[in-house]
Amino acid sequence: MQSFIQKCRVSCSTKGLCSGLIASTLLLSLLSSCSWTQQTNLGIDTDRSVQEKTLSLVFESFEPKGQAELDRLKQDRTQQFCSTQRGLKDQSQLTQSTTQDQLAEQIRLENQALITPPKDGNYFGDFKRGELIAQDGRGKTWSDPSESPSGGNCYNCHRISKNELSYGTLGPSLYQFAKLRGINSAKDFAQASQNSSTDPLIQYTWGVLMNSKAYNVCTVMPRFGVTLNHKTQGHGGPILNEQQIKDLMSLLLDPRSPVNE
Amino acid sequence: MFSFNTPFKFVLKHLGAALLYAYAWSAFAQAQQLGVSTDAALAQYRSMLQDANPADLYVAKGQALWTKARGPKAQSLESCDLGLGPGVVKGAWVQMPRYFNDTRRVQDLESRLVTCMEAIQGFNTQEIIAQDFSKGERANIALLAAYVSSESQGMTFKVPQEHALEREMYASGQELFYMRGGTHDFSCASCHTQDGRRIRLQDLPNLSTSAGAGFAFGTWPAYRVSMGSIWTMQQRLADCFRQQRFPKPKYVSPATVALSVFMGVNASGQVADAPGLKR
Amino acid sequence: MRTDRREVLKKGALVAGLLMQSLGYLRSANAYQQNAFDAKSVLDLYKSLGLSVPVESKQITLTTPEIAENGAVVQVAANTTYNNIKRWIFMVEKNPVPLVAIFNLTEDVTPAVTLRCKFAQTSDFLAVAQLNDGKVFFARKEVKVTLGGCGG
Amino acid sequence: MSDPMRIRLQSAGGLTTVKVLMSHEMESGQRKDEDGKIVPIWNIQDVFATLNGRVVMSSEWGGGVSKNPFLQFVLKGTKPGDKLSITWRDNKGDTRTDEAVVS
Numbered sequence: 001m002q003s004f005i006q007k008c009r010v011s012c013s014t015k016g017l018c019s020g021l022i023a024s025t026l027l028l029s030l031l032s033s034c035s036w037t038q039q040t041n042l043g044i045d046t047d048r049s050v051q052e053k054t055l056s057l058v059f060e061s062f063e064p065k066g067q068a069e070l071d072r073l074k075q076d077r078t079q080q081f082c083s084t085q086r087g088l089k090d091q092s093q094l095t096q097s098t099t100q101d102q103l104a105e106q107i108r109l110e111n112q113a114l115i116t117p118p119k120d121g122n123y124f125g126d127f128k129r130g131e132l133i134a135q136d137g138r139g140k141t142w143s144d145p146s147e148s149p150s151g152g153n154c155y156n157c158h159r160i161s162k163n164e165l166s167y168g169t170l171g172p173s174l175y176q177f178a179k180l181r182g183i184n185s186a187k188d189f190a191q192a193s194q195n196s197s198t199d200p201l202i203q204y205t206w207g208v209l210m211n212s213k214a215y216n217v218c219t220v221m222p223r224f225g226v227t228l229n230h231k232t233q234g235h236g237g238p239i240l241n242e243q244q245i246k247d248l249m250s251l252l253l254d255p256r257s258p259v260n261e
Numbered sequence: 262m263f264s265f266n267t268p269f270k271f272v273l274k275h276l277g278a279a280l281l282y283a284y285a286w287s288a289f290a291q292a293q294q295l296g297v298s299t300d301a302a303l304a305q306y307r308s309m310l311q312d313a314n315p316a317d318l319y320v321a322k323g324q325a326l327w328t329k330a331r332g333p334k335a336q337s338l339e340s341c342d343l344g345l346g347p348g349v350v351k352g353a354w355v356q357m358p359r360y361f362n363d364t365r366r367v368q369d370l371e372s373r374l375v376t377c378m379e380a381i382q383g384f385n386t387q388e389i390i391a392q393d394f395s396k397g398e399r400a401n402i403a404l405l406a407a408y409v410s411s412e413s414q415g416m417t418f419k420v421p422q423e424h425a426l427e428r429e430m431y432a433s434g435q436e437l438f439y440m441r442g443g444t445h446d447f448s449c450a451s452c453h454t455q456d457g458r459r460i461r462l463q464d465l466p467n468l469s470t471s472a473g474a475g476f477a478f479g480t481w482p483a484y485r486v487s488m489g490s491i492w493t494m495q496q497r498l499a500d501c502f503r504q505q506r507f508p509k510p511k512y513v514s515p516a517t518v519a520l521s522v523f524m525g526v527n528a529s530g531q532v533a534d535a536p537g538l539k540r
Numbered sequence: 541m542r543t544d545r546r547e548v549l550k551k552g553a554l555v556a557g558l559l560m561q562s563l564g565y566l567r568s569a570n571a572y573q574q575n576a577f578d579a580k581s582v583l584d585l586y587k588s589l590g591l592s593v594p595v596e597s598k599q600i601t602l603t604t605p606e607i608a609e610n611g612a613v614v615q616v617a618a619n620t621t622y623n624n625i626k627r628w629i630f631m632v633e634k635n636p637v638p639l640v641a642i643f644n645l646t647e648d649v650t651p652a653v654t655l656r657c658k659f660a661q662t663s664d665f666l667a668v669a670q671l672n673d674g675k676v677f678f679a680r681k682e683v684k685v686t687l688g689g690c691g692g
Numbered sequence: 693m694s695d696p697m698r699i700r701l702q703s704a705g706g707l708t709t710v711k712v713l714m715s716h717e718m719e720s721g722q723r724k725d726e727d728g729k730i731v732p733i734w735n736i737q738d739v740f741a742t743l744n745g746r747v748v749m750s751s752e753w754g755g756g757v758s759k760n761p762f763l764q765f766v767l768k769g770t771k772p773g774d775k776l777s778i779t780w781r782d783n784k785g786d787t788r789t790d791e792a793v794v795s
Contacts, residue, residue, distance in 0.1 A: 053429065054436035054519075061516030062502075065509035072443040072508055079441040083448065086439055140444045140506045153445075156460045165299055165607065166686040168460040170452065213446075220452070222445040239444060299607060306605035309615040310656075315760035317698050318715045462609050462686060486613045489717075489759040540609050572737050577754040613758045632756060636722055640756035647768070648748035649741075650707070654764035658720060658756050 066142035076228055078107050082218035104217045112214035114226040115207050118242055123196045123206055123249050130251025131258065133244050134160050140239060150239045152224065152248060160251070161258035170220060177205075177252040179260045189255050205252055209245045303462055307538070316407060316484035316536035319491045323408025326401055332382025341377035343370070343409065354413040355533050358522050360424035367430045369521045370409060371495045372513035374402050390512045394496045399512075403491045406482045410535035417532055418475065420525035427522065430515075434523030437516055438468070443506035449520070451505075453477075463540060468524055475531020478524040483537035491536060494521060573642070582631055582638050582666065589629070594668050597677035603654075604665050604681045611659040611685040618667035619652040622677070627670040628653055633680075634663035659685045697778060699792040708770040708794050710741070712763045712778050720755035736761065738781045743767060744774055770794045 064070050075083065081103060095101050117123075136151020138144050154160055157171035181201050183189050192199045208215055210225035224240040240248070251257050327338050327350070343353035344361070358369040364376055378384040384398060392399045422428050441448040452460060453468040467473035481494040492500075498517050502510050510517050579585035586593055603617040618628055628643040628651075640657045651669075662685045668678040695715035702709045714736065721733025733755050740750035749765055767776070774794040781787040 050432045050436055054433040054440070057433050057515045057519060058437060058440070061514035062508040062510055068443075068503075068506065068508045070508050072506065075440075075442050079446055082446070083439050083441045086450070086454075141503045142509055143503060165684065166461045166609075168463075169458050170455070170460060170465070220447070222447070228444060302606035303609055306608050306614075309605060310613060313698075313700070313711050313713050313762050313764075315713055315762070318695065318713055318760055321698070322695060322715075462607075486610045489612065572752055577752075615762070617764070635756055637720075637754055637756055639754050641751055641753045643749065643751045643765075646748050648743060648746070650766040650768055652764075652766050654762070656758040656762045658758055660722070 067140070067144065067146035068142035078111060078213055078217070078223075081107050085218045108214060108217040111211050111217070111223070111226075112207075114223075115210045115214055116225075117197065117206070118246065121197070123202055123246060124193060124254070125243055125246030125248075125250050127247070127250040127254045127257035127259075129244075130247035130249070131161060133240070133247055134251060135164070149241070149244070152240060152244070153222075154248070157221070162261055163258065174252060175259060176261075177259050178255060178257075183253060183255060183260075186255055189253065192253075202249075202253070205249060206245070209240075209248055299462070300459075310486065310538055314484055314536070314538045316482070316491060316538060319404050319407045319484065320411045320536065323404035323406070323411075326404050327408055332378065332384050334381065334383035336381050336383075338374075338377055338381060338405070340381060341374070343373055350409055350412045352413055352416055354410045354535070355416045355418045356421060358427075358430070358518050358525060359421050360427050367424075367426050367518055367522060369494065369513070369518045370406055371402055371493055372518060374405055374409075375513055378402075392512075394492075394499070395490055403482060403493050403496075406493045407491050407536045410482055410533070413533045414535065415532060417530055418479065418525060418528040420522065420529065422526055430519045430522040431526050433516075434519035434521070437519060438523055445506045447505040447507075449501065449505070468527065471527055471529065471531060474524045474527035478521070478528045479531055479533045480535055480537030480539070482535055483539045485539050487540055492539070576639050576642070577637060579639060580636065582633055585629075585631065585639050591629075591668070591670065591676050594676035594678040597669075597679060600667060600669055600677060600679035602665060602667055602679050602681040604683050606682075607684045607686055608659060609686055611661065613656050614659050614665075614683055614685075615654060615656045616665050616667075616683075617652065617654040618669075618679070619650075620669050620677075622651070622669055622671055624672040625651045625669045626672050629668040629670065630655060630657065631666040631668070632657060632659055632663050633666055635660045638666075659683055661685055694786055694788040697780075697788065697790040699776070699778060699790055701776065701792050701794055703770060703772075703794055706769055706771075708767040708774075708776075710763075710765055710767060710776060710778075710792075712761075714761045714763075714780060714788075716759070716761060716780075716782065718755065718757055718759045718761060722755065734782065734784060736780045736782045738779075739763065740779055741765070742777045742779075743770070767794075 058073060059070075062070060062073060085100075085104075133152045134154035137153045137156060139148065139150025144150075154174075155164060155167045157168040159167040159169070159173040159175050162175060178189070178201075183192060183201070192202055196202045204215075208221070211223045212219045212221035213223055222239055225238050225242070225245050227238050251259055254260070330337050340347045342348075342361075342363075343350065344356055344359045345353045354370055357373065358367050360367050361373065361376075366372075368376065375384075375386055375389055378389070378398065379386045389398050389402075395403065422431060438449045438453075441451070449468065452458075452465050453473070455465070456467045456470070456473070458465050466477040468477055478494070481497050482491050483497075484490070485492045495512060495517055498520060499510055499512075502508075573589070575588045576585055579588050583593075597620075599622055600618060600620045603619075605614065608614045616630065618630070625645060627645065628641075630640040630643075631638045632640055635658065641655055643653050645651060645653075657665075662683065664680040664682050666678055666680045668676055670676050697715070698713040700711040702711075716736050717734055718736065719731050719734040721730065721735075723731045725731050735755045735757065736753050738750070738752060741748050748767065751763075753761075767774075772795055775791060776794065777789055777791045779787060779789040
């Protein structure tokens with residue numbers, strides 16, 4: 001808890017945002033220490049009795065195994081909210097004309113605030129390592145050792161490099177990611193990466209990899225670079241570490257990467 | 262895209278994010294198109310195996326097991342009541358999970374088989390629950406499930422919703438289906454609420470629709486080519502939760518039965534085709 | 541250890557012998573060609589079977605899936621318009637042991653044979669047809685083996 | 693101790709398609725177990741088919757045939773009542789014979 005607030009202080013640029021974040025962090029920790037039945041108290045209009053019955057049924061049905069302890073069933077605010085959003089597919093469908101949409105926007109902003117730039121200001125790594133991370137679907141399950149690094153699972157949902165035919169279609173194709181977005185040469189890439197901290201494509205790609213929920217609040221894409229409130233994440237922090245995210249940045253944006261062939 | 266009463270400020274604030282998002286999805290149609298040839302090739306691979314499903318070998322073993330005197334009481338399961346009366350196997354599976362008067366619980370096929378194995382044959386329920394899939398009596402349950410489900414092949418799903426507990430289990434199953442959690446924010450719905458999508462090369466049935474639920478619920482137990490063995494619905498669900506990064510669901514626990522009620526009821530009117538054949 | 545093995549062999553021989561007797565099938569004429577199943581490459585395999593290197597032929601048709609989502613089970617089929625075929629040799633080129641199966645045909649069967657075999661990786665499937673006149677022909681077709689599941 | 697095969701026959705115009713599923717582990721001798729030790733090869737080596745007692749097809753298999761093997765071939769000049777038998781023998785000496793009748 002303490003270290004989380006400190007981390008947050010370091011990365012906050014304005015005082016207001018910072019105190020807001022601390023408040024919401026406190027709220028989160030309060031929520032996570034609440035009893036199971038109180039978890040759903042978000043003012044969301046759904047059948048309380050069904051939710052309560054389900055939560056107690058879930059609690060008696062699961063057991064901890066390996067690194068997957070029961071705290072994984074405790075939802076944070078994003079997870080609670082998105083569990084109630086059935087059939088909501090896209091950020092573009094939100095209008096803020098309803099309480100639901102306003103709440104969605106609040107939660108999106110909370111997620112946005114968790115995105116931090118790379119510590120050394122360099123957004124890129126090695127696209128070859130990035131490909132391996134994209135291929136790797138291991139990590140964080142009860143059968144994975146808790147200390148080993150996680151993979152990105154990227155091919156489960158996305159088409160990425162041309163030669164890998166075994167790709168999923170839950171997410172958009174990322175083949176020719178940079179090419180389709182105006183980076184066609186080593187020169188384009190050098191130019192963009194020189195202004196990494198302001199380049200919209202670099203900022204967007206980094207942001208989605210760090211915390212997808214900052215762009216589409218209930219997207220099925222995991223929040224790869226932020227620490228959720230699970231005790232068991234203490235072992236390895238977020239799903240991917242900063243270096244892994246940099247390697248994925250190169251996989252997607254480097255013109256030499258097989259993605260941009 | 263936005264309704265007319267949308268505050269203009271909100272639109273402006275989000276135009277950036279929305280545009281970038283639309284941008285990311287722009288290549289989507291292209292990917293779908295490229296996927297067609299792969300899909301056709303995979304369909305060809307699967308249809309070649311479908312014709313002679315190794316699951317048939319396990320159905321024969323399960324049938325032999327059903328009539329064999331076993332367990333501490335040395336009895337066969339021929340008097341087991343799967344919901345249509347003692348000993349009735351034909352058509353029982355397409356009406357499960359259902360409420361059972363004797364246990365006062367809603368039970369799926371495997372849960373009911375465990376009940377019969379304890380009551381009739383004298384096996385210990387807790388020991389069976391503590392075992393691993395594919396080992397000891399759990400391996401036998403997979404054979405029995407293959408046999409029982411095969412006796413409903415070609416029949417139509419009619420999972421009952423008459424008892425209050427059956428309806429309650431449906432509601433809870435639905436709630437759990439959409440419950441996000443774990444390190445990756447996944448719910449069942451993350452993968453199983455859209456038509457025509459794949460994870461890697463695996464087709465993902467849309468379990469919120471009748472056709473999708475019918476296809477998924479109606480083809481487990483199944484012979485898994487990659488495992489060279491029969492997997493039951495309980496095993497399928499447990500491995501889904503593992504990959505969802507959730508803790509482990511206990512064998513035949515209420516949550517797993519609730520999910521089966523949700524799928525089974527959604528599958529109403531669809532035709533059973535188990536045991537199936539899967540990757 | 542040694543006696544166990546001898547026992548097993550003896551028992552096996554006994555059972556097989558009985559079967560053959562009852563079926564009137566002289567198995568001794570067709571002893572299992574272990575050396576062929578030890579060959580680590582297609583060329584070594586031809587050598588161990590005493591075959592000349594076969595010629596590619598359009599008269600052989602192979603039915604294989606383009607993509608296999610699991611290499612453990614891939615269904616392959618071979619057929620040919622040569623009416624004097626006496627033997628099929630099925631191979632998966634890049635398997636550690638390329639030889640999968642040998643089929644000795646008679647006039648009582650058509651040349652069409654289907655089998656499910658393992659692919660250790662993406663590889664060509666090869667079927668060699670040995671004709672009664674001693675000529676050997678082959679056809680090949682690639683099967684791409686992919687990772688089908690979630691990779692978890 | 694081996695389990696029965698499933699033999700299906702489909703006849704049309706004197707041709708009978710034979711589809712056989714066999715119950716066998718078919719260990720390739722290449723696979724490693726959880727402790728990293730090679731699982732010894734255990735596979736069906738010989739398979740032959742007879743029609744009314746006469747051998748019509750014989751084959752030799754290696755560890756590259758899939759677990760629970762499937763084999764299909766076509767008999768010529770069959771008539772109803774013809775008796776087909778399939779026999780396999782594995783490298784441990786275990787054998788199994790099952791029969792089916794052309795209808």
